[in-house]
Amino acid sequence: MEPIVVAGAGQTEFRADRVEDTFADLVYEAAQAALADAGLSIADIDNVVTASNDFWDGRTISSMAIGDAAGAAFGDGKPVSTVEGDGLFAAVYGMSRILSGAYRTTLVVAHSKGSEGRSELITNAFFDPITERPIGLDAVSAGGLQARAFLDRWKPGADDCARVVVKNRGFGARNPKAHRREPVTADEALRSALVAEPLREADVCPVSDGAAAVVLAREDFARGRCPRPVRVRGVGFCADAPMTQRPLWESAALREAGRAAYRRAGVIEPSREIDAAEVSEQFSFQELLWRQELSLAVPERVNRSGGCLSAHAWIAAGLARLVEASLLLRGEGPNPIEARTALAHGQYGLCGQSHCVWVLGR
Amino acid sequence: MSPPPPETLARESRIQVPYAWSAGATLTRFLKGLRDSGRIEATRCPACAKAYVPPRRTCGICFADCAEWLAVGPQGTLLSFTQAAYDSPAHPRPRPCFGLIRLDGADTALLHLLGDFQPGELEAGRRVEAVFAEARSGSVLDIRHFRPVRP
Numbered sequence: 001m002e003p004i005v006v007a008g009a010g011q012t013e014f015r016a017d018r019v020e021d022t023f024a025d026l027v028y029e030a031a032q033a034a035l036a037d038a039g040l041s042i043a044d045i046d047n048v049v050t051a052s053n054d055f056w057d058g059r060t061i062s063s064m065a066i067g068d069a070a071g072a073a074f075g076d077g078k079p080v081s082t083v084e085g086d087g088l089f090a091a092v093y094g095m096s097r098i099l100s101g102a103y104r105t106t107l108v109v110a111h112s113k114g115s116e117g118r119s120e121l122i123t124n125a126f127f128d129p130i131t132e133r134p135i136g137l138d139a140v141s142a143g144g145l146q147a148r149a150f151l152d153r154w155k156p157g158a159d160d161c162a163r164v165v166v167k168n169r170g171f172g173a174r175n176p177k178a179h180r181r182e183p184v185t186a187d188e189a190l191r192s193a194l195v196a197e198p199l200r201e202a203d204v205c206p207v208s209d210g211a212a213a214v215v216l217a218r219e220d221f222a223r224g225r226c227p228r229p230v231r232v233r234g235v236g237f238c239a240d241a242p243m244t245q246r247p248l249w250e251s252a253a254l255r256e257a258g259r260a261a262y263r264r265a266g267v268i269e270p271s272r273e274i275d276a277a278e279v280s281e282q283f284s285f286q287e288l289l290w291r292q293e294l295s296l297a298v299p300e301r302v303n304r305s306g307g308c309l310s311a312h313a314w315i316a317a318g319l320a321r322l323v324e325a326s327l328l329l330r331g332e333g334p335n336p337i338e339a340r341t342a343l344a345h346g347q348y349g350l351c352g353q354s355h356c357v358w359v360l361g362r
Numbered sequence: 363m364s365p366p367p368p369e370t371l372a373r374e375s376r377i378q379v380p381y382a383w384s385a386g387a388t389l390t391r392f393l394k395g396l397r398d399s400g401r402i403e404a405t406r407c408p409a410c411a412k413a414y415v416p417p418r419r420t421c422g423i424c425f426a427d428c429a430e431w432l433a434v435g436p437q438g439t440l441l442s443f444t445q446a447a448y449d450s451p452a453h454p455r456p457r458p459c460f461g462l463i464r465l466d467g468a469d470t471a472l473l474h475l476l477g478d479f480q481p482g483e484l485e486a487g488r489r490v491e492a493v494f495a496e497a498r499s500g501s502v503l504d505i506r507h508f509r510p511v512r513p
Contacts, residue, residue: 129381129383130383131502136450138450144444244471
């Protein structure tokens with residue numbers, strides 16, 4: 001089977017309020033950036049997969065509102081479909097379409113503008129409307145429940161979570177695309193205001209506006225055309241039970257997604273073989289949990305982009321991890337590191353219900 | 363000094379669509395139990411014996427019908443808790459405390475509010491009990507909240 005490559009990667013700057021750009025403008029910007037990075041034009045793209053969510057966009061069939069911006073109307077029109085979920089799952093769909101043999105290239109784009117709605121209401125709508133929504137939980141308070149379950153179970157050191165904050169915000173401070181670009185000290189993190197105990201302000205990712213995009217291609221198509229492709233070595237994904245039906249201090253779904261991706265990539269000892277990882281931590285403790293489930297041993301090799309604590313646009317966050325992991329393999333990005341093998345992780349659903357893991361190589 | 367950024371207009375609105383989500387037969391029995399008799403009922407999977415509350419008609423893990431009913435609670439064990447230190451229009455009361463509670467006899471956790479507790483009284487493993495609302499309407503909020511069990 002012909003290998004698949006990430007032929008190009010692009011993203012917008014992530015900010016609290018991209019007031020001068022509509023969400024379609026963000027999609028266009030990320031798509032053009034990925035095409036330029038791949039050395040391709042929209043005419044080279046055989047099909048398009050977008051990731052969006054109607055609640056964040058505030059309209060139904062929001063996928064059709066961004067089709068043009070993702071190049072789907074170009075020429076005679078391109079086969080386009082949409083994933084409602086994190087953009088890294090959309091990339092799996094895009095890769096599958098190439099693996100089907102019907103296409104050589106897929107453009108994958110994911111976006112959201114959290115600034116245009118109310119995140120506490122939109123994420124309250126993640127819950128069952130009859131039995132759960134009236135209680136008033138949202139993604140952040142659910143994160144508080146998971147945080148306590150995690151801390152009670154594993155009893156990490158008092159400042160282990162703060163260390164994640166300091167590391168990621170330190171990396172993020174050098175990332176011109178990041179939403180939060182000020183480094184923080186452990187003391188500042190530990191003294192930031194309580195949001196949903198034990199979570200403090202510094203432990204919680206921002207709600208950003210932004211978009212991310214990749215061009216996936218058959219390796220034989222990319223050869224000679226695309227200047228800096230990285231090879232997809234293995235992908236895995238898995239969904240877990242709802243947050244009320246599983247222990248929140250572990251993630252069987254992430255273990256399974258990681259196991260599948262590692263097996264397909266031929267990775268036997270992830271703690272030694274994964275040189276750089278970009279994981280989707282919506283909260284500082286989640287990076288500890290995801291690292292544990294993915295057997296990632298060296299904190300400084302994780303989230304060198306600044307991670308989600310530095311920039312987090314819902315839906316786009318996982319695809320942005322794939323962008324950053326690709327850059328690291330190319331020796332680029334805000335905090336380069338020597339890497340032959342890199343990992344990108346995305347999640348969707350409350351308290352990390354479903355997970356997607358990509359292993360990439362040079 | 364740099365000039366002020368150009369004005370960008372926005373249309374402010376809200377999506378107003380009334381919904382009436384049918385509870386279906388299974389959740390209707392559960393909600394009527396709360397409303398009419400202050401009973402909390404679960405369903406059990408015949409294959410794995412897991413007791414679900416709120417009750418589910420099917421067990422996703424076994425892909426089987428959960429036909430058996432059983433009463434659970436009203437006491438249970440607090441698995442985790444948090445307090446929202448911010449305002450949200452979704453909150454049923456200001457600065458709500460949320461709990462993840464495993465009711466006695468159930469295998470899944472119930473998300474609900476916590477109340478009537480002293481500072482420092484909450485911890486994982488704490489025994490809690492349901493406090494029912496006086497006026498009940500067939501809603502999950504017919505349980506007003508859970509409070510610590512005191513001797």
